[in-house]
Amino acid sequence: MFIDVRTLPDGSRLETDLAIIGGGVAGITLARALADSRAHICIIEAGGLEYDAEVQAFYDGECVGISYPLTGNRLRYFGGSSNHWGGFCRPLEAIDFEVRDWVPHSGWPFAIDELAPYYGPASEVVEIAPPRFGDKTYWARHTGTELPDLPSGRMEQRFVQFSPPTRFGTRYRDELRAAPNVDVLLNANVTLIAARTDGRSVQAVRIATLNGLHHEVHARQFVLATGGLENARMLLLSDDVMPAGLGNRHDLVGRYFMEHPHLSGFGDIVLADLERLPPIYRRRVRVEGRDASAAFTPSERFLRDNALLNAVFMAGEAGTYRDDTTADWPHARQHVDMLRAASHLIGRPHRPADAPLGNWLGLGCACEQAPNPDSRVMLTDERDRLGLRRIRLDWRLTHQDRHSVVTHMRMLAAEIGALGAGRMLVYAEHPDDWPAIVSGGAHHMGTTRMHDDPRQGVVDRNAKVHGVDNLYIAGSSVFPTSGAANPTLTIVALTLRLADHLRTRVT
Amino acid sequence: MHRKIPADSANGLRPTRRTFLAVLLGVTAATLLPPTAPADGGAPPPTWILPLVGDRDATARIGGAYLRDHPQERDTAYLAARLCDALGNATDMHGDASVPLAAAEKMIQDEYRDARVVDVDGWILSISEARLYALAALLGLGGD
Ligand SMILES: Cc1cc2nc3c(=O)[nH]c(=O)nc-3n(C[C@H](O)[C@H](O)[C@H](O)COP(=O)(O)OP(=O)(O)OC[C@H]3O[C@@H](n4cnc5c(N)ncnc54)[C@H](O)[C@@H]3O)c2cc1C
Numbered sequence: 001m002f003i004d005v006r007t008l009p010d011g012s013r014l015e016t017d018l019a020i021i022g023g024g025v026a027g028i029t030l031a032r033a034l035a036d037s038r039a040h041i042c043i044i045e046a047g048g049l050e051y052d053a054e055v056q057a058f059y060d061g062e063c064v065g066i067s068y069p070l071t072g073n074r075l076r077y078f079g080g081s082s083n084h085w086g087g088f089c090r091p092l093e094a095i096d097f098e099v100r101d102w103v104p105h106s107g108w109p110f111a112i113d114e115l116a117p118y119y120g121p122a123s124e125v126v127e128i129a130p131p132r133f134g135d136k137t138y139w140a141r142h143t144g145t146e147l148p149d150l151p152s153g154r155m156e157q158r159f160v161q162f163s164p165p166t167r168f169g170t171r172y173r174d175e176l177r178a179a180p181n182v183d184v185l186l187n188a189n190v191t192l193i194a195a196r197t198d199g200r201s202v203q204a205v206r207i208a209t210l211n212g213l214h215h216e217v218h219a220r221q222f223v224l225a226t227g228g229l230e231n232a233r234m235l236l237l238s239d240d241v242m243p244a245g246l247g248n249r250h251d252l253v254g255r256y257f258m259e260h261p262h263l264s265g266f267g268d269i270v271l272a273d274l275e276r277l278p279p280i281y282r283r284r285v286r287v288e289g290r291d292a293s294a295a296f297t298p299s300e301r302f303l304r305d306n307a308l309l310n311a312v313f314m315a316g317e318a319g320t321y322r323d324d325t326t327a328d329w330p331h332a333r334q335h336v337d338m339l340r341a342a343s344h345l346i347g348r349p350h351r352p353a354d355a356p357l358g359n360w361l362g363l364g365c366a367c368e369q370a371p372n373p374d375s376r377v378m379l380t381d382e383r384d385r386l387g388l389r390r391i392r393l394d395w396r397l398t399h400q401d402r403h404s405v406v407t408h409m410r411m412l413a414a415e416i417g418a419l420g421a422g423r424m425l426v427y428a429e430h431p432d433d434w435p436a437i438v439s440g441g442a443h444h445m446g447t448t449r450m451h452d453d454p455r456q457g458v459v460d461r462n463a464k465v466h467g468v469d470n471l472y473i474a475g476s477s478v479f480p481t482s483g484a485a486n487p488t489l490t491i492v493a494l495t496l497r498l499a500d501h502l503r504t505r506v507t
Numbered sequence: 508m509h510r511k512i513p514a515d516s517a518n519g520l521r522p523t524r525r526t527f528l529a530v531l532l533g534v535t536a537a538t539l540l541p542p543t544a545p546a547d548g549g550a551p552p553p554t555w556i557l558p559l560v561g562d563r564d565a566t567a568r569i570g571g572a573y574l575r576d577h578p579q580e581r582d583t584a585y586l587a588a589r590l591c592d593a594l595g596n597a598t599d600m601h602g603d604a605s606v607p608l609a610a611a612e613k614m615i616q617d618e619y620r621d622a623r624v625v626d627v628d629g630w631i632l633s634i635s636e637a638r639l640y641a642l643a644a645l646l647g648l649g650g651d
Contacts, residue, residue: 340562425630
């Protein structure tokens with residue numbers, strides 16, 4: 001049942017077995033996964049069923065580090081940020097889970113094997129099944145093209161599969177509405193996770209509405225699933241019993257904020273003969289009703305040998321040059337020069353007169369950033385309409401982050417040459433040549449990181465907040481390291497794993 | 508064999524149609540090059556690079572950029588020798604062996620594979636490819 005809590009009598013007290021705070025990707029996935037249990041489940045969602053600027057304004061905040069669009073990078077209504085996600089899906093790599101001695105604070109409490117069984121079901125949730133992220137043979141067979149081996153051993157090819165993209169709020173709305181044991185509370189802003197006096201468990205969550213009402217939801221178990229930024233904010237705001245905030249005994253909540261720095265226009269590839277790079281490397285191809293693209297990632301060996309962070313690169317057709325093209329901007333002039341100079345080495349032996357001189361591929365790059373305690377979410381003294389302190393984000397990158405990307409860019413350029421496919425232009429020779437403006441991928445990770453040791457993590461391996469018996473966290477805020485893969489598939493996989501853990505604890 | 512020459516000593520070396528044709532005709536480089544250019548005992552120019560490079564002006568710009576960063580390599584004999592080394596038996600530096608394009612392509616791809624690359628105005632190029640353009644630039648070789 002969907003309930004607009006603005007219509008409930010003021011001061012309503014609701015009881016449930018499992019209260020899920022946030023009806024986005026993680027919240028909806030968890031409710032669906034447990035809908036077949038005997039537990040009563042309540043999703044508490046701040047927004048309604050549609051976008052509302054007044055509600056969205058609660059996401060406003062202040063940035064003191066790298067500039068970051070706090071309101072533009074997430075959505076506050078049922079379905080959460082899946083209402084505008086791009087649908088790029090890829091699992092994390094095995095190495096992303098490891099403690100790497102060259103990456104401070106790295107390592108998950110478990111290896112990829114623990115999560116691997118959940119990636120298949122997660123692929124169904126985001127509607128990309130079958131998952132074939134590393135299966136070159138599959139993509140070669142289904143695209144009817146031979147896919148080359150990467151010669152150097154420094155790079156590997158992976159495949160990004162695209163969700164339609166699944167809009168969780170609309171795709172799964174009817175299913176949740178029909179579930180007899182699931183209630184979805186709409187327009188219900190959680191303002192406090194109220195701990196019992198000893199701070200060791202949660203008693204209830206407080207809700208406020210924009211028409212001035214206040215309610216409470218009491219539950220046996222609580223799951224915080226408000227997104228990677230807001231999860232930290234909610235814990236910090238919940239300071240009535242624990243002055244530093246819930247789960248924040250060791251001053252970790254909000255720290256280690258990670259993004260996937262996205263760099264575009266950082267490098268270009270030119271191809272004199274498009275056929276030398278199969279289509280899946282330069283555009284999305286449709287296979288079995290779904291889109292996919294090839295991606296280049298550094299090999300595990302190369303990462304280990306050179307103590308680097310992970311990254312992923314994807315190329316896309318950006319333009320065609322003809323013999324009579326006027327190359328009237330500097331990079332185009334460079335492209336045309338290279339196509340003309342290298343025409344014998346990378347071109348067709350006898351180019352027909354009407355064939356283009358060559359093509360330009362733009363490059364997208366998303367990179368791992370190392371966990372950094374100084375990159376963090378805090379609270380400002382400025383308050384939102386409900387009187388809650390807003391987010392102050394201090395997103396920081398380190399030399400290690402930049403050095404890794406610049407190295408990988410150069411290695412990708414070498415790989416493109418080794419394939420005999422084309423040539424690559426890199427606009428940064430040194431890590432310090434980074435563009436002044438770096439954007440994120442709207443991936444908010446690390447702010448309630450997972451670690452077995454309460455002094456190093458906010459949640460334990462089961463995503464339970466250390467020191468609080470019945471409070472769990474779902475979403476990418478629990479990622480201790482981020483890899484370079486887009487997070488949502490992993491969020492869903494982790495949430496399905498959490499559902500298995502909670503199944504016996506909620507009834 | 509390798510003699511370093513001052514960075515700007517080859518500045519007078521202007522690729523012309525005459526040098527290009529002369530090279531094609533097998534005229535010795537020594538008679539064509541300005542006196543500041545290295546004279547390697549009148550060795551014939553490496554005509555084998557012709558099938559490997561494309562448009563002369565484009566090649567000259569990229570090769571020129573490489574030479575700007577590596578002025579000590581403004582030496583046709585040096586560059587030819589380095590390229591011959593890289594190509595192994597596929598040619599010799601006297602310019603009388605033809606280099607199959609496929610062999611050069613493979614050599615260059617192998618260099619990319621082994622990350623033997625240099626940065627030329629932002630392009631990440633195999634070292635021999637960059638030298639190829641540099642040599643062509645110095646000799647004014649390339650197509651139209
Ligand atoms: C433009 C864009 C493109 C993206 N593209 C991709 C992509 O291609 N691939 C990928 O993997 N990821 C992508 N993402 C990221 C992806 O959307 C997120 O990883 C995912 O939505 C996170 O899920 P979540 O459930 O943790 O948070 P959300 O989906 O954001 O859900 C959080 C929910 O909590 C609710 N909420 C917040 N505060 C409160 C409160 N106080 N009380 C009650 N409810 C509250 C919100 O209204 C929301 O419904 C993209 C994001 C954006 C913005």
